[in-house]
Amino acid sequence: MTPDVVVTGLGATTPLGGDIPSTWDAVLAGVSGARPFDPAWVERYALPVTFAATVAVSPAEVLERPALRKMDPAAQYAVVAAREAWAHAGSPQVPSERLGAAVSSGIGGICTTLNAWDTLLNKGARRVLPMTVPMMMPNAPVAYVSLEFGARAGAHALVSACASGAEAIGHGMQMIRSGHADVVLVGGTEAAIHPLPIAGFAASRTLSLRNDDPARASRPYDVDRDGFVIGEGAAVLVLESAEHAAARGAQVYARLAGVGTSADAFHLTSPDPSGQGQVRAVRQSLCDGGLSTRDVVHVNAHATSTTVGDMIEARSIREALGDDADQVALSATKSMTGHLLGGAGALETVLTVLALHHRTAPPTINVDTPEPDLDLDLVGGTPRPLPAGPVAAVNNSFGFGGHNVALALTSA
Amino acid sequence: MENTEAAVLAGLAEIVNEETGLPADSITADKSFMDDLDIDSLSMMTIVSIAEEKFEVSIPDEEVKNLPTVGQAVSFIVKARA
Numbered sequence: 001m002t003p004d005v006v007v008t009g010l011g012a013t014t015p016l017g018g019d020i021p022s023t024w025d026a027v028l029a030g031v032s033g034a035r036p037f038d039p040a041w042v043e044r045y046a047l048p049v050t051f052a053a054t055v056a057v058s059p060a061e062v063l064e065r066p067a068l069r070k071m072d073p074a075a076q077y078a079v080v081a082a083r084e085a086w087a088h089a090g091s092p093q094v095p096s097e098r099l100g101a102a103v104s105s106g107i108g109g110i111c112t113t114l115n116a117w118d119t120l121l122n123k124g125a126r127r128v129l130p131m132t133v134p135m136m137m138p139n140a141p142v143a144y145v146s147l148e149f150g151a152r153a154g155a156h157a158l159v160s161a162c163a164s165g166a167e168a169i170g171h172g173m174q175m176i177r178s179g180h181a182d183v184v185l186v187g188g189t190e191a192a193i194h195p196l197p198i199a200g201f202a203a204s205r206t207l208s209l210r211n212d213d214p215a216r217a218s219r220p221y222d223v224d225r226d227g228f229v230i231g232e233g234a235a236v237l238v239l240e241s242a243e244h245a246a247a248r249g250a251q252v253y254a255r256l257a258g259v260g261t262s263a264d265a266f267h268l269t270s271p272d273p274s275g276q277g278q279v280r281a282v283r284q285s286l287c288d289g290g291l292s293t294r295d296v297v298h299v300n301a302h303a304t305s306t307t308v309g310d311m312i313e314a315r316s317i318r319e320a321l322g323d324d325a326d327q328v329a330l331s332a333t334k335s336m337t338g339h340l341l342g343g344a345g346a347l348e349t350v351l352t353v354l355a356l357h358h359r360t361a362p363p364t365i366n367v368d369t370p371e372p373d374l375d376l377d378l379v380g381g382t383p384r385p386l387p388a389g390p391v392a393a394v395n396n397s398f399g400f401g402g403h404n405v406a407l408a409l410t411s412a
Numbered sequence: 413m414e415n416t417e418a419a420v421l422a423g424l425a426e427i428v429n430e431e432t433g434l435p436a437d438s439i440t441a442d443k444s445f446m447d448d449l450d451i452d453s454l455s456m457m458t459i460v461s462i463a464e465e466k467f468e469v470s471i472p473d474e475e476v477k478n479l480p481t482v483g484q485a486v487s488f489i490v491k492a493r494a
Contacts, residue, residue, distance in 0.1 A: 128461075
């Protein structure tokens, strides 16, 4: 029989807090993690965007100094989040060969890459440090997680841009279902707040330019939205076979019931306006989890606050769930956290687990005037209670490249 | 920086401390980088690169294997700077 997969531990370091409790408190309070970044960048490079959702707590305050030097910030965030998740799960006793890791980054160690390039330009090859390559590689975060916890069942870093974190969670789930592992640390991380990626995203006209009011810039579904707010950080979950969790008496926060994936094969960066790939991913996640649209009471949308993407997703959710979408409390938590790119799918899955556990759908802030065509019940600026009894929720994640990932979760 | 064994040792100990987290006062002339300080080859090459920049000397790769201890590295650097 295919094992059931449950969530027994959560960890995160985000623009809202250095751990899960502070992040969740800030989410419930509707706080924005967006803030101005180093003004010298703006001046030196004439950046059109002057703010980002930077991490609330620097890993330098948490990690040991020599370890810090050998990790790109993307790996640092992943290790901070993984340590919290592992402790939260009660540091499960599991043989190394039965413990896996799947932690993705959308971009990899880009700050390391760019800093090393500066060194090469200014000082020559002899000054480029030997840790440059192992720090820039996109699998470094999961490699460090694997090292730290002795995860020998496999360490994977699936890359699909802003769907990477969700893709990693889906993969970790399959490792347990296939009998390959009993426990898997899964998640996503990103650390791309650097002038180059900001210039690149700004060039593609996908970033919000609301420089005069960063906290109000990320506003999914609001008629005045003008792009996403780049964020950074990581989130990690401990997935475990239900049997393994029960045997050790672990607290279960939610069940990861199903995963749905699809690809648009439409355009490299624009989502398919028909939303058919997204619809298939959502339906597949429910089917995979043995769920019906009637079970779904909450959706944490990908909703990045871009003009085009938000409404395509809103229509695809309506199409996938039909009339049952009427009973769904829709949350767009990027309004608070900003867009963590490869970390987004993992952070939003964590928030979906917490929503189910606390029976509370997170708010969506900054929506002064919702899109008139939004045919869904958006949770506004204050959290909303979710119904008691067995319920399901869906977390959507999409990425440049046409990647669609939906994860279906149910209450414990 | 003064080109004395003591000054170079202090400077090198600082680099090794940054790289490994070992207390600077434990990094003494008699210590072997690999055997006593447990420094792997990647860390060793990091220390070499940073030391080259800090002391404005060249430490060729083929020399590094002839400098297994902190004291030998210090002597090499002092001589190279003279």
